[in-house]
Amino acid sequence: GDGHVIHYRKLKDYEMVACTSVDTFAQGRKIYARNYQVCYIPNVVIQRAKSRLGERKYNLLFNNCEHFATWCKTGVSDSRQIRDFLPLTTKIKTENLSQSLKQAFKGANRNDSTKLLNKALADIKVVWDDTQPQYKHSLQEINTWEQVAMKALNNNREDLARAALARKLNYKKRAQELKLRLEHLASMTETLLLNKVESS
Structure with a gap:
């Protein structure tokens, strides 16, 4: 791309979809690319990401960074991290x-x-x-x-x-x-x- 990433960025008191440099996004960590078997073409992915700039609806289990990225690429809001995080267990009262x-x-x-x-x-x-x-x-x-x-x-x-x-x-x-x-x-x-x- 052009050296920028649109993602859910952690600010002082909230998270917001923002466009930042790759360095700001990575914060010194290695970036891994995920391949999707079926996904939109790059221009569509970019437009979908831009359509949510400024959004402040982050939720760890329902709308996290991976949910956002997957939605931009495939149209489906999903997070493998959360699915792996919530294992099958027995029933307990709230x-x-x-x-x-x-x-x-x-x-x-x-x-x-x-x-x-x-x-x-x-x-x-x-x-x-x-x-x-x-x-x-x-x-x-x-x-x-x-x-x-x-x-x-x-x-x-x-x-x-x-x-x-x-x-x-x-x-x-x-x-x-x-x-x-x-x-x-x-x-x-x-x-x-x-x-x-x-x-x-």
Whole structure:
């Protein structure tokens, strides 16, 4: 390219999509290029990246640097780092997180604090893995019942269409609740990871 990179840049109090020099982007580290089997041509990738300049919607689990780069290249917002970070684990109740989080930020010694932070992160992984499939299922059901309602209307069955739309609304409400839960988990994870870095 022309020696510049568009990326999510960490500023003092927030992250923002910005155009910087390659040196500023690298910060002395080696840069690795990722190859995509299917992606846009370079000019389109650049235009997509420029369209989000100034954006301040960074989120560790939903909209991080890799999400942004993958979206620019393929149109799909995805992060292999996050998928690898969230392993399959057993189910745990959300309320069990609060005590771990409270303990993690108390004035314990460094070793104990690190253990508590790791425990809190592990708890979050468990809840995330239980919640995300439910969220995806709810989104699929919203689309399914929308199609059912349309088919019912085409067959002049308003009664079935109303019933289908009612099911759709139930799943939509459920999806909104699950999305808020995931966003809360993402926020907690980011806070814990930042605290972990600062305490290391």
